[in-house]
Amino acid sequence: MSYRSSRLLRRMLLAAPLVTIASVLLASPALAATGLNPLLPNAVSPNGHNLYQLYLMISIPALVVFLLVEALLLTIVIRDRRRRQGAGYRAPQWHGNTRLEIVWTIVPFLILVAIGYLSFNELQTDFVRPADAVTDLDITVQGHQFGWIYTYPEGFQVRSDGQNATPMVVPTGKLIRLRMAGTAAGADVIHGFWVPELMGKTDVVPGYDNYTWFKVPEPGQWRGECTELCGAGHSTMQILVKAVTPDEYDDWVAQEKAKAAATPSPSASPSASPSPSPSAAPSPSPSPSGSPRPSPSPSS
Numbered sequence: 001m002s003y004r005s006s007r008l009l010r011r012m013l014l015a016a017p018l019v020t021i022a023s024v025l026l027a028s029p030a031l032a033a034t035g036l037n038p039l040l041p042n043a044v045s046p047n048g049h050n051l052y053q054l055y056l057m058i059s060i061p062a063l064v065v066f067l068l069v070e071a072l073l074l075t076i077v078i079r080d081r082r083r084r085q086g087a088g089y090r091a092p093q094w095h096g097n098t099r100l101e102i103v104w105t106i107v108p109f110l111i112l113v114a115i116g117y118l119s120f121n122e123l124q125t126d127f128v129r130p131a132d133a134v135t136d137l138d139i140t141v142q143g144h145q146f147g148w149i150y151t152y153p154e155g156f157q158v159r160s161d162g163q164n165a166t167p168m169v170v171p172t173g174k175l176i177r178l179r180m181a182g183t184a185a186g187a188d189v190i191h192g193f194w195v196p197e198l199m200g201k202t203d204v205v206p207g208y209d210n211y212t213w214f215k216v217p218e219p220g221q222w223r224g225e226c227t228e229l230c231g232a233g234h235s236t237m238q239i240l241v242k243a244v245t246p247d248e249y250d251d252w253v254a255q256e257k258a259k260a261a262a263t264p265s266p267s268a269s270p271s272a273s274p275s276p277s278p279s280a281a282p283s284p285s286p287s288p289s290g291s292p293r294p295s296p297s298p299s300s
């Protein structure tokens, strides 16, 4: 390779990381509209908000370290490049600097200890199952290929399938606990429940129940998606959480209960006993494929 083309190549390699960072930052508002923001949003639920603060506490120092290291590297590469030194230049030959080596070992160690402490603290604070005494509403979440079933304590279910998610309706100002029911019948593969503007990601794991929670102060709607690649219909596992005032929530619950009573168990097994019990018990077998079922979507 000629000298000229190798110089061009080196310049392109140098520019590549800068171009990548710039394009991510420039594209992020556009991507945010599609739900694919590469940056973590500040969440409205306290646990999601704490997660966002942790993200800032780690990312900002990381960015400072990155810029410092890159700036030093570029300074040395440019200032001390061979072309600026005379022909036959030989750099000073020395070996070892005990004080410097101790400093650059201890400083990263302390940074990692701080990151570990903050992260474990956040895990202990916001990723534990909230006690029954403080929980206002318990919703059971089942994931299946490909859709979600939300079972409410009032004894009805909301099914969300396909690209247009049916909302999980919740009251504002209440602590909502979600049980990711991997032990329920019909659990197939791992799915991930994540609404980034509410809380952290929680997996729905077959054979195991996971818990997460959220609490929103204001009415609103927040989008999420299944975050474990669970099969061909993975992209259709959209999530929509809709918070309404407690009064509106009570009205909605009454409507859903009336609807459930009018259509006894929409997913009853083919010829089993016609028990019209839309009880809290999960339906025995959600159909494996994304077959069109008469999903009782709540009027919004």
Ligand SMILES: [Cu+2]
Residues within 6 Å of the ligand: 143, 144, 190, 191, 192, 226, 227, 228, 229, 230, 234, 237
């Ligand atoms: Cu999934």
